[in-house]
Amino acid sequence: MTNTPRNRFTWLVALATALAASPACEPGDGRADGDGGTVSSVVDAAGHRHDVREPRVRVVSLVPAVTETIESMGLRTRVAARTRYDEQPSLAHLPSVGGGLDPNLELLAALSPDLVVAWRDAGGMGSLSGRLRELGIPVYQVEVESIEAYRYSTRNLARLLHALPVADSLLAAVDAELTAVSRTVEGRPSPSALFLVQRDPPMAAGPGTFIDSLLAVAGAANVFEGVTEEWPMISLEDVLWRDPEFLVLPVVGLGDARDARREPPVEEVETLLASAGWREVRAVAERRVIAVDAGLFARPGPAMGRAAASLADHLHQDRPVDPRTDSVGRTPPPRAGNEGVGASGRGDSTR
Template sequence: MRSAALVAALAAAQAQAAITVKDDGGNTVTLQKPAQRVISLAPHVTEMLFAAGGGSHVVGVVSYSDFPEEAKKIPQIGSNREVDLERIMALKPDLIVVWRHGSSERQIDMVRKLGVPLFHSEPQKLEDIPESVARLGQLMGTEKTANPAADALRQQLVSLRSRYANRPPVRVFYQVWDKPLYTLNGKHIVSDALRLCGAENIFAKLPVTAPVVSVEGVLQENPEAIFATAEKNYGGVSMWKPYGTLLAVRNDNLFTIDGNLVNRSGPRMVQGAAALCEKIELARQHRSK
């Protein structure tokens, strides 16, 4: 009887020790103990893992995982488009954090067959970012770092929302790339950042997340401000300068912003949102000229 009771007690203790969280896809992720060897399949995920205090647990990353600086030293196991399954297995991960995007389904299905627990990371709104940091901290047992980091991000968002919530709206075109010319619709997290700043995405209602648009379409919408990210070999907002009828051109509201801060849905996106808000406020000030 005693041995049976002991076995039952041990089983109960192990069940209590299990870590269970929901990922961004609504899936339940359960680990029997904190993850010690984690692989990140997206640059924003790498940033989240470090912010959650788990940098020393990250054993593999994909290309462009270049922040923080220590992330550059971690072995790469492929890219967003293709990973090396043999290298992943050789690293013996106990957690893989994946990101779903247009061409990722087949890759994720292959990774899932490895039998390693997966956490799907895809924040839809800015408020999801601190929640993700906290949940990843739970999975790695690094709550002492993750929870304060998540709280700090939440407070920054509260502060931004309080500052810009009642400001006059500004109609904005957010340019992701110029050849082809494409943007983001209202469901993308970048549009959530724009809304936080009191801005309206002129192409928010388009059904495709990253739709291709035309120059004529932008001219017809006549945005008050245009944003583009700073990238090498990239025309950016300068392509709009010849269109003097554009309100954004007339009011000198052609803005460039750091793509690493706004195009990655990691902790630094809160900083990127603050930068967006500052530029949008500048556009409001230009109205009085």
């Protein structure tokens, strides 16, 4: 698929549908579980076991959400390269290995990473994970389809990095933000919403996905919650029959969410409003179309609270939602793992 702004969000979500040097920490640091035990290995989404007794210090993540998580844990200097989808200015100086599904394997091998994080694939010699293993590169595979799956993969990654305490602090901060949004909309009517992943052909976010979870946190009911597929291809007739109260449309590079009822619509929303057939959908006819930043909603990562808040703010216009405060307006403690703080507490310097 060609990498264009219009298809980038679909590319990131389609990954899920296609899936069947910092100082080392003291020995044992960051590997202890909550019950006081210490683990010696973790299992990735493909069922492969990885030894965690030595920390990984040169990591290449082919999954943007994982890259963002590593950076949020204050371990940016352990990231040896980026993909074309990692657009943070803080990573611009790093070499790009290309796409997440089709990286430059020659460059990857030359970088000598001690861990590559990739989407789970079918395995085998022809798969990306198989080719990486042929090159002697350790690959940890992830499949992040829900908020809970994000927690699981983040804690496993932290064990590999010997940064479990930092990861737990990060996850607690994410959970606090999501809880704050949920409490703010608690007790209000839940409008039905369609999250339109792509318009042509139409695809929706279905049950069990992290977007479905974000809709729930934001106080909305997924209009396709009863289907069996996580990312169903849908028909316009089905949308008309289900009659969502809101339509949520991801737009690449948007920034702040925009409501077509109150702000000039962006090009993608203008096209939807003018499209034959879609104009018959009541939410479209009444301009109840919310454009959201595609990058923010395509990555189940540290910014999930901000994503839920931006959506809730437009679904419930009478009361803005701020993920930085709880239901009574208090500000949670600062997130652990700020820039310059590594897993050992001695500091992974930033560049």
